[in-house]
Structure formats: structure tokens, C-alpha cells
Amino acid sequence: MAMRSTRTAITGFALGAALSLLGTVGSAHAAVQGATTTVQANSNLRGGASSNSEYFGTTRVEAEAAISCFTYGQYVKVGNYGTDVWYQGNVFEPTHAYLHVWIWGGNVNVGADPAPGIDHC
Secondary structure (H helix, E strand, C coil): CHHHHHHHHHHHHHHHHHHHHHHHHCCHHHHHHCEEEEECCCCEEECCCCCCCCEEEECCCCEEEEEEEEEEEEEEEECCEEEEEEEEEEEECCCCEEEEEEEEHHHECCCCCCCCCCCEC
């Protein structure tokens, strides 16, 4: 239990620090337009809006994410859901942060693709 609490605290600290930096280094507009959400476990993180883009890693657990914007890219269908929306942002797992990666819309928990309030890149 102590290990989980420590990991949760570290994740929260890392996310808070990253969002604080975004707010101070980036423009106020970028900070307001972004969204904090989660990315599903087993989601591939890419260098572009395509499954053929550079592979950076796969989330092991449902991970916190700070989404900056979206674009239309490769259409992907998994099960009954398909979309060509991809989101760019930072993904924070308990032991690793993936910065400026692309995530297929079907793996980002935002409710709709594209999500309202998130700007087109």
C-alpha cells in the first residue's frame, strides 16, 4: 500500500509540475485550450498521427494526460469504434513521462472525437 501511495504522489507531483511549466512557459491561450484527461492502458504513443509513425512506447496502465491539440490523421478502427482523430500531448505514467506524443482518439478518454474545447493543431 505504501508503494502505491508513493507512486500516486510522485505521479501527481510530476503532472502538477508539468502543468505548471505549461502555464508559465507557454501562452495563456495554450494552457486554457488544453485538456487534462486519461489515456487507456495499452495505448501506443507515436511521433505522428499514424500507426506507421515513430513508436515511443505503450501505456501499461490508464495514464494521466495533458492534451494540447488534435488533428485528423490515419483512420483506425478497433472493435465497433473508428476515428481519424489523433491527439497530441504529454502522457504521465507512474514511472515515465512521454512528452509531445500523438495518441489515437479511440484511446483518449475525452467522450467525443474531436473533443470540444481542444483546438485543431
